[in-house]
Amino acid sequence: MSPEENKTIVRRLIEEGFNQGNERVIEELVASDYTSHEEETPRQIGIEGFKELVGSFRAAFPDARFVIEHTVAEGDKVVTWGYFTGTHRGPLEGIPPTGKSVRVKDVDLYRLRDGKVAEAWTHVDQLGMMQQLGALSMPREGG
Numbered sequence: 001m002s003p004e005e006n007k008t009i010v011r012r013l014i015e016e017g018f019n020q021g022n023e024r025v026i027e028e029l030v031a032s033d034y035t036s037h038e039e040e041t042p043r044q045i046g047i048e049g050f051k052e053l054v055g056s057f058r059a060a061f062p063d064a065r066f067v068i069e070h071t072v073a074e075g076d077k078v079v080t081w082g083y084f085t086g087t088h089r090g091p092l093e094g095i096p097p098t099g100k101s102v103r104v105k106d107v108d109l110y111r112l113r114d115g116k117v118a119e120a121w122t123h124v125d126q127l128g129m130m131q132q133l134g135a136l137s138m139p140r141e142g143g
Contacts, residue, residue, distance in 0.1 A: 001076075001112065001114075001115055003073035003074055003075065003078070004073065005115075006073050006076065006077075006078050006110075006112045007071050007073045007078055009029055009078075009112060009115060009116075009117065010071070010078045010080060010110050010112075010117065011068060011071065012025065012029060013025065013026070013029045013030070013117055014066050014068060014080070017029060017030075017054065018054055018057075018058075018064070018066055019064070019065050019066060021054065021055075021058055023051055026047065026050055026051050026054065027047055027051075029115075029116055029117055030046075030047045030050045030116060030117050031046075031047075031113060031114075031116040031117060031118040032046055032047055033046060033118065034046050034047060034049070034050050034117065034118060034119070034120075035118065035119045035120075036049070036050075036053070036119075036120060036122070037119065037120065037121040037122070038053075038120075038121075038122045042119075059090040059091075060086075060088060060089070060090040060091060060092035060097075061086025061087060061088060061089065061090075061092075061102075062086075062087070062089050062090070063085075063086055063087050063089075064084065064085075064086040065084070065085050065086065066082060066083075066084050066106060067082045067083055067084075067085065068080050068081070068082040069081055069082045069083070070082070076111055076112050076113065077109060077110065077111055077112075078109075078110045078112065079107070079108065079109050079110075080106075080107070080108050080110075081106075081107050082105075082106055082107075083103055083104060083105055083106055084102070084103070084104050084106045084124060085101070085102065085103045086101070086102060087099065087100070087101045087102075088100050088101075088102065088133055092133075095130075095133060095135050098133050098134055098135075100132060100133050100134060101132075102128075102129050102132040102133060103132075104124060104125040104126075104128045104129045104132070105124070105125045105128070106122075106123070106124045106125070107122075107123045108120055108121065108122050108123070109121040
């Protein structure tokens with residue numbers, strides 16, 4: 001597939017699969033051996049694992065939305081630069097709901113194979129999110 005076709009697939013996965021929670025789109029656009037590089041150790045989680053990630057994130061932020069500001073593609077790779085917004089209404093990694101809204105930077109690198117997302121390297125500003133949720137405070141300057 002061309003880089004432009006790959007960009008379209010990634011945009012559709014984000015808009016319809018994540019933002020709208022459409023599991024059929026996830027099943028259509030995610031490879032059965034999908035690997036997540038979200039943490040230190042890559043994990044092959046497949047389609048079901050991808051759906052679980054989206055489901056748990058959308059449970060914590062029911063109004064979750066990823067907004068893509070820039071997209072770059074070359075060969076089988078697509079990079080998106082944007083931000084995530086949402087209101088914390090459900091548990092998130094042991095943090096009870098705060099009702100607070102967040103807006104955090106998000107940068108992702110996707111590798112596609114045969115028209116499906118096969119791998120993703122994700123970087124969400126976790127520190128910024130935790131600060132906005134009030135789960136982490138930073139020392140004040142001069143104090």
